[in-house]
Amino acid sequence: MTRFEDLMADNTRRMNGNIQAALYHTFESTITDRGLVSNPEFFLPPNEYDIVGGIADSVTGETALISAASTIYDSDMGWGEIEGLIQKGKKFLESCTQYSSGFPSDLEVLRDNFTRLSKDNNLLETTTLVILSAGRVKDSDKMNARNSELRTEIIDLNELNGQSEVSSLNINFQEFGELPQLISARNNADDHEVHMGVIPGKTLAKLYDRFGISLLDGNVRHFLGQVGPNKGIAQTIIEEPERFCSYNNGITVVAEDANIIDGKLASADQIFVVNGGQTSVSIFKAMKKGEDLSKISVPMKFIVLTTDNPHAKKGLLESISLYSNTQSKVNDADRMVNMPPHPELQEISEMEKMFSGGKGWYYERRRGEIRTKELTMDAASFERWQLEYPPQNVIHASVIGIAWNAWWGSPHVGASGKNKGFFHYHNELTMRVAQRNWDAEMHHKKTIGLSKIHKFTSDFMATTFSGLRSATLPHVLGWLSKLSENRLDLIEIWKMNELSEDLKKAIVVLAKPVDKLIRNYQEDDQKQWAKSAGCTEAVWSLPVPTEFAALNLKMMQDGQDVQGDPAEYVMEIGKNKLWEMYRWGKANGILFQGNAILTNIIIKTVSRGNKPSEKQAGVILRAWTSCCGAGYDPNREYPEYQQRG
Secondary structure (H helix, E strand, C coil): CCHHHHHHHHHHHHCCCCHHHHHHHHHHHHHHHCCCCCCCEECCCCCCCCEEEEEECCCCCCEEEEEECCCCCCCECCHHHHHHHHHHHHHHHHHCCCCCCCCCHHHHHHHHHHHHHHCCCCHHHHCEEEEECCCECCHHHHHHHHCCCCCEEEECHHHHHCCCCCCCCCEEHHHHCCCCEEEECCCCCCCEEEEEEEEEHHHHHHHHHHHHHHHHCCCCHHHCCCCCCCHHHHHHHHHCHHHHHHHCCCEEEEECEEEEECCEEEEEECCEEEECHHHHHHHHHHHHCCCCCCCCEEEEEEEEECCCCHHHHHHHHHHHHHHHHHCCCCCHHHHHCCCCCHHHHHHHHHHCCCCECCECCEEECCCCHHHHHHHHCCHHHHHHHHHHCCHHHEEEHHHHHHHHHHHCCCHHHHCCCHHHHHHHHHHHHHHHHCCCCCCHHHHHHHHHHHHHHHHHHHHHHHHHCCCCHHHHHHHHHHHHHHHCCCCECHHHHHHHCCCCHHHHHHHHHHHHHHHHHHHCCCCCCHHHHHCCHHHHHHHHCCCCCHHHHCCCCCECCCCCCCCCCHHHHHHHHCHHHHHHHHHHHHHCCCCCHHHHHHHHHHHHHHHCCCCCCHHHHHHHHHHHHHHHHCCCCCCCCCHHHCCCC
16 A cells, blocks of 8 residues: 555545545645745645635735545546636636525635735736645646646645656757756766756746646755744845855756757757746746746755666655755754754654554654655565554654644644744744753653544534644643643653543534634734734633533642753853854844843853853753854854863
8 A cells, every 4th residue: 555545545534535635735836845835734625615724824925725536436526526626716716706605514714815906916917726636637737727727736645645647848048048057066976967047037937837836846845944034034135145156055957868059958848847846836826926036046956877877876866855855954943853852752753653543653853754764665664663652653743843832821822823833833832842851752742632632622623623723722721721720641652542521522522612712813914913922812712612611521639740850950051152152143243132131141141150040040941052053053062162371
């Protein structure tokens, strides 16, 4: 059984046999990794529009719809079915520009957000429709869909497995405006050539406009773990386009043949963008919004495969894809997954193997690590690994970060998304690790318990209150933790490998008023409000359902989760390392203005031998975490930043 079949089977079970819903959850990471949709909301099918997901963000202006076909696994999906889904997408967008009574309730939130954006945007021009299919789609049909009135991208079984037929992707760059400029780089390998250069932003945008995600078929985006278009890229395009080349890491392109004339790339055959998908998508979206790309130049590494051996060629392409992505500089959250205690937690999940029904729980630090295993392990070894760690027993760090934020009293941070949520989770976790009695194995067990709560809550809300799950789910978890005084016994859940019936009832009872509260909020975008502390306060002010009080929830014994003293940890770090961290942070732009001044004052207190208060220790540890997340290594010596005299 393939991993796709495993995921489909698990998601079909979770979605009570709903194939379209299962397709969405199976393809969700592929959608976001490709940069097509940054943070889609799930909508339970069926509905007359066949919409299973979408986004209409009032802050970023991002608009997208996701449809799922009911095509049988590994069959052919014809143009008739594709065209039908496109027409339904157009019908939905048209309904957003005029009042429509009897509108499906699950889609009301999405419709309302689209309606707000329609005042300043032509929805047909700015919206992308993504069609998901368990079957296979011809490249010609993908191209026709991309060029339809409602731009449509199709992710099929070939796309998921990295087997898209892209033999037709031979590019004459002269058709797309200004040519990329290249210089040959010194290279001692005999199976490929390396060229360095720049590609005009307009040219890259036009390429993506023509070829869409087919351009990224060789892009192993899964290894980065980034989600959605990079806001920093978009900001640079608008505010500092002349510095784009300096700020951006650029793209890595691989081709099997190329025609380079006087240092300019005229044409290339079998071309892939193996790194830089986020850049490509962001520049394309900027073009669609009418942004001026004339000053945009994108750094480009251009690699031409010269070997004739098809197996060697495939292996080289996969290696370039893998290593160019794993070596890319990514955001703070991406770097933090490599910092303590996340490697330790992953190691515990691999070595301890707390079996549950013969299955282990795997802590996936960086999204796409399992895909990496699939590419680098032989088939038999990967199959054995899968048997030990089935899809339902994989804990994604970014996802569990949302749950822990909620559990620790900040559900609005969890509602802010995976990147911000993980950043906050890591900072809080670092604070807890600093306390003397923190136990990594115990945290891993609690994480498994919390993961079970999160999955049950997610599945219940997906099949009952679809449309605002990303906003409401963290607040349900946060309220449950608040009402149980953060004493719900997660270890007991880990031991029993299931939720008690009373706990399931508690989640159901709390979910209803939370969903109603957020869904009925009319002053602003509901999802944006859910990201505010005001929403957390409003949820915690709700009347406690009478049914909740009658439930018997297993609580921890007093003192079981007592934490140590973070101030002691600050003192153990020592004044010399603290000053070194402070100077490094200042020099690298991590500590600035207010936080730098406050950190300086507190370190002076520590230098005099005075123990900081709990709040002061918190300031120091947050600065410490920020610097470590940005590249400061506590185990390394930095003579230039050390205290002298």
